[in-house]
Amino acid sequence: MQMPEPDAAILARKDDIVAKLCRILPPDAVISDEAETRAYECDALTAYRCPPLAAVLPRTTEEVAAVLRLCHAEGVPVVPRGSGTSLAGGALPTADCVILGVARMTEVLETDYDNRFIRVQTGRTNLSVTGAVEERGFFYAPDPSSQLACAIAGNIAMNSGGAHCLKYGVTTNNLMGVTMVLMDGTVVELGGAHLDAPGLDLLGLVCGSEGQLGVVTEATLRVLPKPEGARPVLIGFASNEVAGACVSDIIRAGVLPVAIEFMDRPCIRACEAFAKAGYPDCEALLIVEVEGSPAEIDHQLGLIAEIARGHDPVELREAQDADEAGRIWLGRKSAFGAMGQINDYMCLDGTIPVSELPHVLRRIGEMSRAAGLDVANVFHAGDGNMHPLILFDANRPGDLERCEALGADILRLCVEVGGCLTGEHGVGIEKRDLMGDQYAPADLECQMAVKDVFDPRWLLNPAKVFPLAVSGTRRTGAARMAAE
Amino acid sequence: MRPESEEELSAIVAGARGPIRVRGGGTRGPGETAPGEVLETGGLSGIVLHEPGALTLVARAGTPLAGIEAALAAEGQRLAFEPPDLRGLLGTAGEPTIGGAVATNASGPRRIQAGACRDFLLGVRFVDGTGAVVRNGGRVMKNVTGYDLVKLMAGSRGTLGVLTEVALKVLPVPETEATLVLHGLPDAAAVAALATGLSAPYEVTGAAHLPGAGRTLLRIEGFAASVAYRADRLRALFPETAQEVEADPGASRALWAGVRDVAAFHGRAGDVWRLSVKPSDAPALAARLGAEALVYDWGGGLVWALLPEGTDARARLGAFAGHATLVRGSAATRAALPAFHPEPAPVAALSRGLRQRFDPRGVLNPGLMDA
Ligand SMILES: Cc1cc2nc3c(=O)[nH]c(=O)nc-3n(C[C@H](O)[C@H](O)[C@H](O)COP(=O)(O)OP(=O)(O)OC[C@H]3O[C@@H](n4cnc5c(N)ncnc54)[C@H](O)[C@@H]3O)c2cc1C
Numbered sequence: 070m071q072m073p074e075p076d077a078a079i080l081a082r083k084d085d086i087v088a089k090l091c092r093i094l095p096p097d098a099v100i101s102d103e104a105e106t107r108a109y110e111c112d113a114l115t116a117y118r119c120p121p122l123a124a125v126l127p128r129t130t131e132e133v134a135a136v137l138r139l140c141h142a143e144g145v146p147v148v149p150r151g152s153g154t155s156l157a158g159g160a161l162p163t164a165d166c167v168i169l170g171v172a173r174m175t176e177v178l179e180t181d182y183d184n185r186f187i188r189v190q191t192g193r194t195n196l197s198v199t200g201a202v203e204e205r206g207f208f209y210a211p212d213p214s215s216q217l218a219c220a221i222a223g224n225i226a227m228n229s230g231g232a233h234c235l236k237y238g239v240t241t242n243n244l245m246g247v248t249m250v251l252m253d254g255t256v257v258e259l260g261g262a263h264l265d266a267p268g269l270d271l272l273g274l275v276c277g278s279e280g281q282l283g284v285v286t287e288a289t290l291r292v293l294p295k296p297e298g299a300r301p302v303l304i305g306f307a308s309n310e311v312a313g314a315c316v317s318d319i320i321r322a323g324v325l326p327v328a329i330e331f332m333d334r335p336c337i338r339a340c341e342a343f344a345k346a347g348y349p350d351c352e353a354l355l356i357v358e359v360e361g362s363p364a365e366i367d368h369q370l371g372l373i374a375e376i377a378r379g380h381d382p383v384e385l386r387e388a389q390d391a392d393e394a395g396r397i398w399l400g401r402k403s404a405f406g407a408m409g410q411i412n413d414y415m416c417l418d419g420t421i422p423v424s425e426l427p428h429v430l431r432r433i434g435e436m437s438r439a440a441g442l443d444v445a446n447v448f449h450a451g452d453g454n455m456h457p458l459i460l461f462d463a464n465r466p467g468d469l470e471r472c473e474a475l476g477a478d479i480l481r482l483c484v485e486v487g488g489c490l491t492g493e494h495g496v497g498i499e500k501r502d503l504m505g506d507q508y509a510p511a512d513l514e515c516q517m518a519v520k521d522v523f524d525p526r527w528l529l530n531p532a533k534v535f536p537l538a539v540s541g542t543r544r545t546g547a548a549r550m551a552a553e
Numbered sequence: 554m555r556p557e558s559e560e561e562l563s564a565i566v567a568g569a570r571g572p573i574r575v576r577g578g579g580t581r582g583p584g585e586t587a588p589g590e591v592l593e594t595g596g597l598s599g600i601v602l603h604e605p606g607a608l609t610l611v612a613r614a615g616t617p618l619a620g621i622e623a624a625l626a627a628e629g630q631r632l633a634f635e636p637p638d639l640r641g642l643l644g645t646a647g648e649p650t651i652g653g654a655v656a657t658n659a660s661g662p663r664r665i666q667a668g669a670c671r672d673f674l675l676g677v678r679f680v681d682g683t684g685a686v687v688r689n690g691g692r693v694m695k696n697v698t699g700y701d702l703v704k705l706m707a708g709s710r711g712t713l714g715v716l717t718e719v720a721l722k723v724l725p726v727p728e729t730e731a732t733l734v735l736h737g738l739p740d741a742a743a744v745a746a747l748a749t750g751l752s753a754p755y756e757v758t759g760a761a762h763l764p765g766a767g768r769t770l771l772r773i774e775g776f777a778a779s780v781a782y783r784a785d786r787l788r789a790l791f792p793e794t795a796q797e798v799e800a801d802p803g804a805s806r807a808l809w810a811g812v813r814d815v816a817a818f819h820g821r822a823g824d825v826w827r828l829s830v831k832p833s834d835a836p837a838l839a840a841r842l843g844a845e846a847l848v849y850d851w852g853g854g855l856v857w858a859l860l861p862e863g864t865d866a867r868a869r870l871g872a873f874a875g876h877a878t879l880v881r882g883s884a885a886t887r888a889a890l891p892a893f894h895p896e897p898a899p900v901a902a903l904s905r906g907l908r909q910r911f912d913p914r915g916v917l918n919p920g921l922m923d924a
Binding site: 228364489 | 751
């Protein structure tokens with residue numbers, strides 16, 4: 070993955086820029102020492118690294134605005150950062166950029182149970198948002214597996230999902246408002262405690278814009294009353310096709326599970342070896358979870374079992390108690406860890422129409438054999454969001470490149486069958502150069518026109534999302550000069 | 554003008570010399586008096602794809618809503634965002650289209666639980682103000698590939714582009730529904746009761762208060778046994794209040810169709826305003842209006858107010874967090890007051906910037922969303 074050449078003039082002005090940053094921020098908020106900027110050289114896409122010019126850790130919206138005003142005046146690119154758990158390289162720096170991290174902005178600003186929302190600074194971690202309201206029986210629904218570490222800032226920028234989004238939606242469906250600072254330092258408020266203001270839906274536009282339209286400093290999030298209870302059932306099948314058909318039937322039947330997770334044989338084996346969850350050795354496993362009172366859960370699980378029995382399951386195991394429920398989830402939740410123990414892996418994130426599941430799994434199998442790299446599949450089956458894990462050996466020359474090539478082919482397959490490149494991780498640098506496979510030039514031009522409006526000089530996280538060749542003239546000379 | 558294809562539409566827009574007024578069913582107003590040549594979307598009609606097992610529907614923008622709802626019903630599915638039918642309120646005729654529903658982000662009582670139209674919109678195709686055909690999103694449930702122009706197009710009322718095709722997530726129709734009806738609560742107590750219902754884990758899918766009828770409504774939907782159970786639990790939350798459960802699904806549906814379409818105002822003269830506010834603020838704000846009639850939906854977050862013609866609702870409300878939109882106004886009111894709530898300067902600047910980029914010549918529904 071290529072990144073643009075850093076601007077030599079900016080590199081040469083490092084001392085001056087750092088001195089100016091120190092004038093507008095408290096001394097402990099500016100990091101410029103080379104040993105320390107290394108902490109910001111990558112996110113969770115660790116194959117790509119580059120320390121930034123400097124990193125700043127402001128504590129308030131005003132400080133963020135001051136930093137952006139300064140960088141705007143100096144023509145220095147800014148890369149916003151939450152917790153750095155992006156799998157797409159969204160927070161990857163360039164050598165000439167300032168990393169603007171919101172990690173110290175973790176305050177809860179307001180909790181309002183009558184109106185069921187919480188307002189937080191965006192550096193707060195996802196899980197600690199739920200932590201702030203659970204005493205009163207509420208929770209924040211979007212639950213990425215990284216929820217212990219990832220920040221609301223990154224969740225908003227990537228429009229992150231989670232295991233339970235089949236029922237509760239992804240970040241954008243639970244985001245009511247933001248305070249955001251534009252690249253020129255202007256502070257804007259979008260949305261708030263009221264819903265669906267008339268006027269253009271700028272809030273919806275900002276969610277998922279990967280830190281390219283503004284730096285989000287505060288967020289109003291919808292919180293929901295916790296369900297009375299939840300229970301999973303585990304169903305094993307002799308083939309992916311049958312498992313796929315079962316998913317489709319469950320969805321049609323009007324049961325609305327909170328989660329339908331799918332694992333294929335390579336994944337089941339790895340998880341079993343790692344977590345000893347007691348999974349059956351079969352081709353495909355579904356974990357289906359439903360919510361409600363004990364009687365409601367019994368009823369829904371009964372319906373699901375009836376549907377599943379029509380598909381000849383090799384195993385059907387309802388959790389009888391919390392312990393067993395924990396064990397059913399244990400394997401799934403440790404999938405990434407299990408893979409990480411055997412191998413290096415790359416986690417893909419394409420989405421496909423649910424009906425294409427069997428076809429796509431068969432094709433992935435063929436492609437994996439042709440490339441000579443193993444692929445394990447674990448994914449959110451209810452909404453077609455796949456996470457094929459390509460296993461490779463980072464120490465073997467050429468393996469990373471082969472892995473990336475196979476990944477790109479699998480994502481193209483997702484697009485070909487009517488799906489998309491990324492369901493929840495974002496484009497970042499990882500899928501940037503594939504955007505032309507999903508979108509026509511006019512589609513990309515229209516998206517870039519949006520960035521022109523919010524950030525006319527293309528200083529905010531500029532080398533992401535759009536293929537470098539496509540965004541080239543905007544990032545360099547022409548557009549910047551026109552704007553000035 | 555009534556293009557029969559996206560290409561034809563693109564040529565019309567590219568060649569436009571003056572303003573174009575985009576018209577689906579012509580049922581949603583305001584804007585009927587806006588200048589420009591009418592462009593009807595009715596030629597772009599038909600369901601392109603309905604995959605019940607994947608909960609997806611793709612249709613051309615001019616497809617009548619009634620046809621879509623019938624096709625979904627045949628498979629036991631529906632549009633969960635409950636698009637209102639505003640013909641009775643606005644005194645309009647014609648057939649509402651799916652494009653019109655999307656372009657106005659038309660969302661009914663279930664908005665508070667299931668989401669708005671924008672939350673169910675998976676993908677769009679549209680022709681922008683230069684005639685370029687643009688696609689965004691797709692037909693799958695989860696998609697973060699590039700910017701979310703899908704949300705931007707929902708509710709943009711044809712000012713950024715003319716929708717040609719929309720993809721939507723649909724949901725199964727639940728087995729049954731019931732409504733807990735509370736009687737005689739004053740507005741503030743009613744909104745508090747709605748909050749109590751919405752804060753309980755019983756998945757309330759509608760929370761409305763009809764002051765005129767003295768009724769406060771909480772809806773639950775799902776499997777029969779579960780609905781009965783949850784109705785009982787909800788009742789127990791209001792031991793002091795006169796109440797009954799409307800357990801007949803047909804009667805419950807009729808109650809909510811009335812809330813959705815603001816039936817309480819049908820046939821009554823006056824201007825109609827729609828407020829979007831923080832729910833607990835609603836009773837006090839509504840009191841400032843001195844309205845002739847009120848309907849509270851969305852747990853109080855959506856207030857419909859019937860006011861004497863010419864009343865400046867915004868002046869009566871003073872400063873507040875939220876928005877007041879003039880939905881139906883006499884000619885005099887409309888001449889005096891903008892339909893849309895003024896936006897703060899930096900937000901207005903961004904909206905203006907987007908319109909300039911999407912429609913540089915200002916030909917698409919110009920002025921329609923001016924505040
Ligand atoms: C083990 C693991 C499991 C994961 N599981 C999931 C999952 O289940 N679902 C899922 O969706 N994702 C998942 N992810 C991906 C990742 O956690 C999410 O994308 C997360 O939202 C990133 O949050 P962050 O705070 O770490 O953001 P960062 O990595 O710091 O940044 C992500 C993007 O947000 C931008 N950004 C950061 N802060 C701001 C701000 N204040 N304003 C504007 N833009 C900003 C950055 O520029 C960057 O483009 C997983 C990652 C890991 C490592």
